[in-house]
Amino acid sequence: MLDIVHNSGDDIVGSLRGVSIRFADKTILKDVNLRLIKGQLHMLNGPSGCGKTTLLRALNRLNDCFDQHDMSGSICLKLSGEQVDVSQLAHKFLPLLRRKVGMVFQTPNLLPGSIIENLLLPLKVVAGLNAALGLARCEKVLVQVMLWGEVKDRLNADAASLSGGQQQRLCLARALVLEPEILLLDEPTASLDPENTEVIEQLLESLKQQYTMVMVSHCPAQTKRLADKVFKLDRQQVFTC
Numbered sequence: 001m002l003d004i005v006h007n008s009g010d011d012i013v014g015s016l017r018g019v020s021i022r023f024a025d026k027t028i029l030k031d032v033n034l035r036l037i038k039g040q041l042h043m044l045n046g047p048s049g050c051g052k053t054t055l056l057r058a059l060n061r062l063n064d065c066f067d068q069h070d071m072s073g074s075i076c077l078k079l080s081g082e083q084v085d086v087s088q089l090a091h092k093f094l095p096l097l098r099r100k101v102g103m104v105f106q107t108p109n110l111l112p113g114s115i116i117e118n119l120l121l122p123l124k125v126v127a128g129l130n131a132a133l134g135l136a137r138c139e140k141v142l143v144q145v146m147l148w149g150e151v152k153d154r155l156n157a158d159a160a161s162l163s164g165g166q167q168q169r170l171c172l173a174r175a176l177v178l179e180p181e182i183l184l185l186d187e188p189t190a191s192l193d194p195e196n197t198e199v200i201e202q203l204l205e206s207l208k209q210q211y212t213m214v215m216v217s218h219c220p221a222q223t224k225r226l227a228d229k230v231f232k233l234d235r236q237q238v239f240t241c
């Protein structure tokens with residue numbers, strides 16, 4: 001079913017048409033059609049194992065990392081003002097796609113190293129930026145994720161010494177430092193206590209206008225607090241609420 005929303009074409013930053021995804025002989029999603037609207041937080045809900053993470057990963061082709069994966073249909077994203085058919089992108093463009101479509105995972109997955117290295121390394125490897133140029137950008141994103149005040153005096157400390165909530169904010173900063181346009185968030189508060197969950201939720205609320213977000217959540221209250229649009233996944237289909 002096509003998501004019928006009367007948005008001007010300019011507002012649509014993503015269109016999935018007839019997307020089906022299989023792992024080996026198991027169909028996970030079948031003939032999915034949906035639209036992503038600029039600056040909105042789109043929430044994916046649904047029972048465990050229904051394919052929420054699989055759908056997220058399709059948007060930046062992370063499912064390609066797994067064997068026996070097969071996808072058909074088209075996923076068009078508007079990136080840097082141009083329509084890109086993600087499903088047809090050659091492998092050599094995937095690092096650029098993943099830079100523009102950043103992802104934050106359920107549990108913080110920091111790189112081994114210091115706080116600042118967690119930001120400078122992706123900047124160097126993915127964006128080719130040297131440390132001198134990168135530092136200003138690191139400060140900007142650490143401010144953006146409300147972490148600067150807590151880490152500015154210990155940027156060279158081991159990132160693993162941060163609390164769980166701080167680590168998750170650093171993971172968000174690591175995605176933001178690459179200047180993405182779309183953010184994929186896979187249950188980003190699942191491993192956090194209520195206090196840290198609230199901090200991350202405030203943060204996501206503040207990022208809404210600047211980024212188009214697609215997020216997975218199992219929590220109805222969180223969905224109510226954050227979502228501009230809800231997609232419910234069930235029995236291989238996606239329904240717009």
Ligand SMILES: Nc1ncnc2c1ncn2[C@@H]1O[C@H](COP(=O)(O)OP(=O)(O)OP(=O)(O)O)[C@@H](O)[C@H]1O
Nearest residue numbers: 023024028046047048049050051052053054055066
């Ligand atoms: N790399 C993979 N190889 C084979 N099967 C996979 C792979 N990734 C996911 N699956 C299968 O696809 C189905 C959907 O998984 P997915 O992780 O997308 O569900 P989910 O809705 O995010 O679940 P949860 O809410 O429990 O995190 C599951 O049956 C899972 O076992």
